[in-house]
Amino acid sequence: MRSNLLLITALALTAFVSGQAEKKQQDREAIKNMCGCFEVTFNFAETFNYSNDSLYKPSKTKVDKGLEWAQLVTDADDKISIQHLLQVGNPSDPHIVKHWRQDWLFENTDFYSYNGDNVWVFEEKPAADVSGQWTQKVYQVDDSPRYEGSATWVHVDGKSFWENTADAPLPRREYTTRSDYNLTVRGNRHEITDFGWVHDQDNAKVIRKPGEEDVVLAREKGYNTYVRVPDSRCAAAAGWWEENQEKWALVRAKWDEVYGRKANLVLEEKVDNKALYKHLFAEGYEEAAAIDGVIESFVKKTR
Numbered sequence: 356m357r358s359n360l361l362l363i364t365a366l367a368l369t370a371f372v373s374g375q376a377e378k379k380q381q382d383r384e385a386i387k388n389m390c391g392c393f394e395v396t397f398n399f400a401e402t403f404n405y406s407n408d409s410l411y412k413p414s415k416t417k418v419d420k421g422l423e424w425a426q427l428v429t430d431a432d433d434k435i436s437i438q439h440l441l442q443v444g445n446p447s448d449p450h451i452v453k454h455w456r457q458d459w460l461f462e463n464t465d466f467y468s469y470n471g472d473n474v475w476v477f478e479e480k481p482a483a484d485v486s487g488q489w490t491q492k493v494y495q496v497d498d499s500p501r502y503e504g505s506a507t508w509v510h511v512d513g514k515s516f517w518e519n520t521a522d523a524p525l526p527r528r529e530y531t532t533r534s535d536y537n538l539t540v541r542g543n544r545h546e547i548t549d550f551g552w553v554h555d556q557d558n559a560k561v562i563r564k565p566g567e568e569d570v571v572l573a574r575e576k577g578y579n580t581y582v583r584v585p586d587s588r589c590a591a592a593a594g595w596w597e598e599n600q601e602k603w604a605l606v607r608a609k610w611d612e613v614y615g616r617k618a619n620l621v622l623e624e625k626v627d628n629k630a631l632y633k634h635l636f637a638e639g640y641e642e643a644a645a646i647d648g649v650i651e652s653f654v655k656k657t658r
Contacts (some may be wrong), residue, residue, distance in 0.1 A: 358359065358449060369441075379461065379497045381510050383609035386508075388515075389425055389545070389549045390425045390548075391551075391582070392420075392422070392424055392586045392589035393424075393425065394423075394463050394582045395580065396418065397417070397418065397577075398579065399418075400461060400575065400576050401414045402574050402609065404573035405573065406573070407569055411484070413573065414573075421443060422442045422588060422589060423440065424440045424589035425437050426439075426592075429458075432461075433460060434459065434460050434461070434462040436457075437456065438460075438603070440454055440589075440596060441592075442451065444573070449592075452505060453603070455501070458491070459492075459494050462625050463505065465477070465478075466478045468488045468503075469523050469526055470522065470563070471537045471538040472537055473524075473623075473655075474619065474621050475619055475620040476619050476628070478578050489521065490504065490505040491543075492524075494610075495632070496632050497606070498606050499622060499653070502521045504519035504520065510550075514546065515547040516543075516545070517546075520541065520542045522540055523539045524539065536572045537560045537562060538569075540558065541556060543555075543556055544556070550583060551582045553581070554578075555577070555578055556575075556576065556579075557576060558576075559571050560572045560573065560575065561573075600616035606635060609647045623654075631649070631650070633652050
């Protein structure tokens with residue numbers, strides 16, 4: 356009787372482990388489906404505002420289109436890294452713009468949460484809190500931190516999606532024009548579709564002050580569609596990455612060292628009157644020493 360019970364338990368455990376491995380592989384395939392060449396449409400509209408200021412002006416509805424190459428950079432069992440590159444201008448001689456990067460980490464416990472005003476707060480979560488989950492870490496064009504969050508990929512009724520809410524800096528389309536809020540609470544949904552994938556967002560524009568409750572100034576809807584097209588259309592972007600990937604590997608390595616300090620992170624907005632991306636995109640930052648030095652100059656403090 357006891358041997359039968361042990362056999363049943365062992366079979367159940369084997370089935371569970373096998374199911375977990377199959378689920379993780381489904382997750383990995385969904386994430387990697389975000390790689391390739393896409394015609395992208397970015398749609399953003401302010402939906403509600405709660406300002407008491409009678410002169411308040413909502414952000415204008417914004418619609419942009421572009422061709423984007425999503426390059427698979429890392430394909431490890433517990434980490435998938437995807438670098439996005441915009442391909443703009445004359446198709447026969449396009450200009451390549453290094454765009455955002457997303458890293459996906461399985462059962463990650465180390466988090467940097469944005470807290471407004473160029474401050475990221477480090478938190479180490481218990482392993483039980485992230486069991487079976489993937490963390491999406493989103494980085495700016497210079498590979499500095501942006502936002503991150505952890506959730507479970509869901510595969511049901513023919514759908515594959517991941518949802519999370521995370522605190523983030525103002526988007527680039529806003530921070531050069533708005534100063535009436537200092538933090539975006541991003542509701543992110545990534546869903547794989549038959550045409551490519553969708554980044555669906557429900558965002559809150561938040562005023563955050565130390566020791567006070569957050570104030571929601573307005574809400575915003577974002578709906579970005581990535582329609583897959585032949586990879587050949589993004590050949591220029593893929594070629595640019597092939598030529599420049601070693602430099603950006605050095606940039607990522609330096610940032611990994613900074614993140615590895617596991618301390619709150621405060622970054623300067625400008626050094627020598629230039630943002631970090633303007634330094635790194637300029638000539639003279641191809642070697643590790645120069646890259647490490649300029650990134651470190653933006654690390655105001657870790658504590």
